[in-house]
Amino acid sequence: MTDALDLKTLKSDLEDAGQPWEMDPGTDMALMTEDERRVRLGFNPPPGAMTLQEAVKADKAAPAVTSEIIASESIGAPAAFDHRNVSGKNYTTAVKNQGSCGSCVAHGVAAVMETTYQRSVANPNLNLDLSEAHLFYCHGGEEGRNCQNGWFPDQALDKAKQKGVTLESVYPYTGTQQACAVPGGWQNNIAKVTGKTKLTGRAAIKNWIATKGSVTGCFIVYQDFFSYRSGVYRHVSGGSAGGHCVEIIGYNDAQGCWICKNSWGANWGEGGFFRIAYGQCQIDTWYGPYGANSVTLKAWANNLKVNGLWANDSARNAWAHFQGTGWRKLVTTSDVQQQAMLSCLIGAKSGNRNVRALIDGNQVKEVYVT
Structure with a gap:
């Protein structure tokens, strides 16, 4: 087990590194106990996949992503893209808080489905809100997944294809372990994915984001990440705490970073979002990323x-x-x-x-x- 979050050391390390990003010791995550923080991660790789220890080793050995590398990888894709501003339209959905449960995969996959669907119909005003409870406690529960052992994005996308995910209004999420109790008739309010695509390489990820929708991103959470407030995150202090998955909503080549939506509430990071440098923490190489090929929606629409x-x-x-x-x-x-x-x-x-x-x-x- 690595050492717990050390805010004094983090402040000093950030100063020594030239303040690449801003810390905030008052975030909800920073104020929690170590056990409370760890349960909010929720990505424990399945057998056969790169383990956390292997990912950390690969991360330490990874070369820096230079501006020359970025330029060579970006042919064919725009230099920047953000689903919060596509020709003035915001196709992302509200930041959620997963609470004291390792359900980050369900939150990330549901967010990918929401953004992908709203983008596909060119309507940012649908406010599509899918049930993370249905995806995690029901579909994940069938696979033996729970708040303590988390889940995997490819399996979550497979379940979203096979069975679909109902709306939050039909089956609300709670941030603690709950038995599956989705009400009858949920099939009349359901979103499904038609399939998933694993994306290899930053160029493929950027092209998918720019043309289709957002993607999942799984990465190593180091202790300093809990106190992130703003800027382009790079690991500067502390050991690894675990694995975590989020929605990657965009990128910016000039800043050399991915733009992501987290599921730790709006009091963390840049209003619940964060930027992370290309190649950092294995976010663009560890377990995916995955995109949803397309999303279909069957639901009651009111006031049309x-x-x-x-x-x-x-x-x-x-x-x-x-x-x-x-x-x-x-x-x-x-x-x-x-x-x-x-x-x-x-x-x-x-x-x-x-x-x-x-x-x-x-x-x-x-x-x-x-």
């Missing part, structure tokens, strides 16, 4: 406005355009149901009334005028 309707003589070929959602095909099991749904939407449009709709990908399965 009908902007337009379209149909032709083909059987059951009618579409509706909803404000903020776009065109969706009306899907029913009979011509009578199709006509009833279309008539309902015609009335809602003419009367400027809101609609509640069950949307499954690009299909509308049920509608109610509210």
